[in-house]
Amino acid sequence: xxxxxxxxxxxGVALSVQNLFYCFLGALLGTIVGVIPGLGVLAAISMLFPxxxxxxxxxxxxxxxxxxxxxxxxxxxxxxxxxxxxxxxNAVTCLDGxxxxxxxRGGVALFMTTVASFFGATFGILLLMLFTPVxxxxxxRFGSAEYFALMLMGLVAASTISSGSALKALAMxxxxxxxxxxxxxTQSATVRFSFGILGLLEGISLIALAMGIFGVAEIIMSVxxxxxxxxxxxxxxxxxxxxxxxDVRRSWFPMLxxxxxxxxxxxxxxxxxxxxxxxxxxxxxxxxRTPERFGNGAIExxxxxxxxxxxxxxxxxxxxxSLGVPGSATMAxxxxxxxxxxxxxxxxxxxSQPELFWGLIMSFWVGNIILLILNxxxxxxxxxxxxxxxxxxxxxVLMFICIGAYSSGFSALNIWMVFFFGVLxxxxxxxxxxxxxxxxxxxxxxxxxxxxxxAMVLSRGDFMTFFExxxxxxIMALTGLILLWGIWTSERGRRVxxxxxxxDAEEAGGS
Numbered sequence: 230x231x232x233x234x235x236x237x238x239x240x241g242v243a244l245s246v247q248n249l250f251y252c253f254l255g256a257l258l259g260t261i262v263g264v265i266p267g268l269g270v271l272a273a274i275s276m277l278f279p280x281x282x283x284x285x286x287x288x289x290x291x292x293x294x295x296x297x298x299x300x301x302x303x304x305x306x307x308x309x310x311x312x313x314x315x316x317x318x319n320a321v322t323c324l325d326g327x328x329x330x331x332x333x334r335g336g337v338a339l340f341m342t343t344v345a346s347f348f349g350a351t352f353g354i355l356l357l358m359l360f361t362p363v364x365x366x367x368x369x370r371f372g373s374a375e376y377f378a379l380m381l382m383g384l385v386a387a388s389t390i391s392s393g394s395a396l397k398a399l400a401m402x403x404x405x406x407x408x409x410x411x412x413x414x415t416q417s418a419t420v421r422f423s424f425g426i427l428g429l430l431e432g433i434s435l436i437a438l439a440m441g442i443f444g445v446a447e448i449i450m451s452v453x454x455x456x457x458x459x460x461x462x463x464x465x466x467x468x469x470x471x472x473x474x475x476d477v478r479r480s481w482f483p484m485l486x487x488x489x490x491x492x493x494x495x496x497x498x499x500x501x502x503x504x505x506x507x508x509x510x511x512x513x514x515x516x517x518r519t520p521e522r523f524g525n526g527a528i529e530x531x532x533x534x535x536x537x538x539x540x541x542x543x544x545x546x547x548x549x550x551s552l553g554v555p556g557s558a559t560m561a562x563x564x565x566x567x568x569x570x571x572x573x574x575x576x577x578x579x580x581s582q583p584e585l586f587w588g589l590i591m592s593f594w595v596g597n598i599i600l601l602i603l604n605x606x607x608x609x610x611x612x613x614x615x616x617x618x619x620x621x622x623x624x625x626v627l628m629f630i631c632i633g634a635y636s637s638g639f640s641a642l643n644i645w646m647v648f649f650f651g652v653l654x655x656x657x658x659x660x661x662x663x664x665x666x667x668x669x670x671x672x673x674x675x676x677x678x679x680x681x682x683x684a685m686v687l688s689r690g691d692f693m694t695f696f697e698x699x700x701x702x703x704i705m706a707l708t709g710l711i712l713l714w715g716i717w718t719s720e721r722g723r724r725v726x727x728x729x730x731x732x733d734a735e736e737a738g739g740s
Contacts (some may be wrong), residue, residue: 274334484536
């Protein structure tokens with residue numbers, strides 16, 4: 230009964246005219262920003278942050294939260310139609326979403342990602358309402374040893390993300406870690422791999438890397454072979470967005486698993502939707518009886534990650550509001566809004582500011598329903614982007630990439646980095662090196678190093694600290710199992726391939 234009373238209280242706050250308007254405005258702006266490749270939620274919130282100074286703290290948070298989860302909805306559009314991740318969390322959607330668009334199923338992919346996003350968000354909000362105190366207490370038990378073990382598991386799982394050689398995927402993970410180490414060391418202030426370039430002291434821009442590896446490389450690969458005639462006019466009709474029964478059947482369990490993974494990682498400061506999406510993809514590929522479909526338009530490859538990153542978007546507010554620990558730069562801005570308005574986040578927030586806490590949570594329901602209503606009718610409009618002649622479309626996309634890269638740090642160096650990573654991504658495509666493990670290594674590498682060094686300091690150099698602590702020991706054991714499973718399945722696949730080749734040769738000789 231107490232939960233119901235709190236929900237009614239929050240709904241009354243969220244459905245006020247002012248809060249409803251700013252919730253709609255935030256969701257709309259977030260969708261638009263998400264569709265434009267490269268801008269991202271951090272750039273949008275940073276630019277609109279001053280507008281919240283004159284608003285009530287609850288209204289300000291509702292608007293910024295709408296932008297936060299709206300970008301994830303919109304980011305999948307550019308990922309599917311243009312192979313350009315609107316946000317880093319949507320990068321993994323490119324792997325199967327873009328092949329679906331090339332097969333004339335772009336409308337189906339957009340519709341299903343909208344459903345997955347709503348499902349994941351709903352799952353995350355329910356957890357936020359039911360288990361905030363419990364999850365917050367559990368997250369407090371995570372120290373540096375646990376975080377390092379978690380990062381290591383993510384990197385091991387990254388080698389299973391892409392089809393092809395596991396050795397190449399592992400090489401890309403290592404390369405991503407090396408790129409992530411560029412800049413000033415946060416603990417010793419030592420400058421690493423900057424080559425005397427002042428702009429690299431803060432490190433390589435994640436947006437520049439993602440746009441170059443996934444966006445510019447795709448444009449270089451497709452600039453001569455994509456024609457407007459490649460798009461079937463039937464895919465532009467409203468009935469073309471209707472999924473098949475097989476699509477629906479294959480989507481339920483990936484959405485459930487993705488929502489669970491996203492909800493868990495959202496509560497952990499420093500992880501968030503990007504890691505949740507990548508791990509969800511890796512798990513779906515490992516659980517599939519036909520892993521060869523992944524990377525070629527598998528519906529599970531978009532449903533799991535999209536539900537994961539949207540669930541993580543919602544549960545990311547748990548450590549921010551209940552612990553006062555922002556899990557990302559975006560959550561740090563949310564925290565800044567509270568502090569500017571004199572609201573102290575922490576364990577007492579729920580009891581001292583129930584209108585703010587429950588009003589914000591119930592606004593998530595309202596905002597996600599708005600996004601559902603907003604996105605489905607626009608699917609036809611987004612798919613029509615594919616009918617624009619490519620010689621007109623790709624210069625426009627490149628322009629948006631440059632704007633997004635420049636606005637992320639207001640530095641021309643970011644544009645040069647996009648160019649560098651675009652060339653690197655093109656060479657990787659030619660040599661069949663996967664890009665997704667590189668991105669995950671780039672994100673996880675610096676965090677992994679930071680927690681490893683901190684764990685070593687706390688344990689006075691004892692490596693057994695990762696196996697003596699119960700939570701980190703369990704995670705390390707799971708990592709070992711994932712590694713052994715990956716080696717076994719790769720070896721089995723290689724053995725089957727070598728056995729089938731002689732049989733094919735015999736058949737060819739007999740004929």
